[in-house]
Amino acid sequence: MDSARLENYADLIVNTGINPDPGQDVVITAGFDQLDFVRMVTEKCYARKVGKVWFNWVDMPIEKLHYLYQSEDRLSSFENWEVEKLRWQSEKLPARLWLDSDDPDGMDGIDPEKRARAQMKRFPVIKPFRDAMENRHQWCIAGVPGKAWAQKVFPGIPVDEAVEKLWDAILTASRANGDAIANWEEHNANVARRSAKLNAFNFTALEYKAANGTDFRVGLIPQGIFAGAAETDLSGRRFNPNIPSEEIFTSPMRGCADGVLVATKPLSYQGSLIENFSIRFENGRAVEVKADKNQAVLEKMIVMDDGAAYLGECALIDRHSPINQTGILFWNTLYDENASCHFALGRGFDCCIRDFAKYSKAELTAMGLNDSMIHVDFMIGCDTLDIDGVSQSGEKVAVFRQGEWCF
Secondary structure: OOHHHHHHHHHHHHHHHHOOOOOOOEEEEEEHHHHHHHHHHHHHHHHOOOOOEEEEEEOHHHHHHHHHHOOHHHHHOOOHHHHHHHHHHHHHOOEEEEEEOOOOOOOOOOOHHHHHHHHHHHHHHHHHHHHHHOOOOOEEEEEOOOHHHHHHHOOOOOHHHHHHHHHHHHHHHOOOOOOHHHHHHHHHHHHHHHHHHHHHHOOOEEEEEOOOOOEEEEEEOOOEOOEOOOEEOOOOOEEOOEEOOOOEEEOEEEEEEEEEEEOOOOEEEOOEEEEEEEEEEEOOEEEEEEEEEOHHHHHHHOOOOOOOOOEEEEEEOOOOOHHHHOOOOOOOHHHHHHHOOEEEEEOOOHHHEOOHHHOOHHHHHHHOOOOOOOEEEEEOOOOOOEEEEEOOOOOEEEEEEOOEEOO
């Protein structure tokens, strides 16, 4: 890939994505095969006069070996230095960047129940530190091609060619062609305007119908708001947590969801692909799941904790989004979720509550915001999807028709 295009993308990730302060530390999580790009991003961070850049190097084949050969007790245990590392992050509040290049099938063959049990045992240690960091630092997830991922997206061609094609697709989807930072300034402004229009309606619920069998109603939190693209942490620092991001989203009312949602794209969940699936809800809870592939993984996912079977997000995306227009199935949630309307099971977002900083976690929960150790997006958008908003008086307002915005 042309170095100038990569420099442009690295500039976008650092300056618009995490937007670190002078003196602030940065933590980068990345795979070993992305060393050159990580070096480029690191230099961009130091150009911002950050304090120090730290690294978490990850490798899915090694992670798979851990799950295949370690005991469940060892997988679920914490060393003292791991806890201290979490404590350091919660106190130091570095900007965090995850460069995702995972193989969508990379964890096939492991025992999903063993993995789930180990994660469930670890989560009580992680949660207090995660809660202490929430809304207090900048973070960003962006994609970088991995060889296995590229060959999944573009099979049947030499690996170097597949990586090059995936690079081009990522840069296009990320609005990183031309002046990437200016592109995102305009995009953030457009998303903010449309979010304001939705908030002005003050909907109590959204209703979904599509020809594939989706027939669903979800209640909204009275104090809730729609948001999207750029966010602002409690210190006033502006950042973009997802590059790309086409969604306008809110967190729905826990316990107020009924009907069936039919997925329109595969879900890559922790290295396992769940395909051709649907989820049925009663009183807000997922009570039945069906999948042609990896149904057991989906079943285990929704019982990870009490909140895993409830919704944490509903997101609206026009079928004409740049990612959908590529016609590419990325086999990666960061990209595929931004091509399609979607929901997420699990944790909701504090920032989707008006004036959220005024409230405690307990108060946000009492308002109806779901909490969970997971937040897993799945796509339900299609060309036949209609969405109506339900007003305070019960009147229905067309929001989407045939997969497109009505306003």
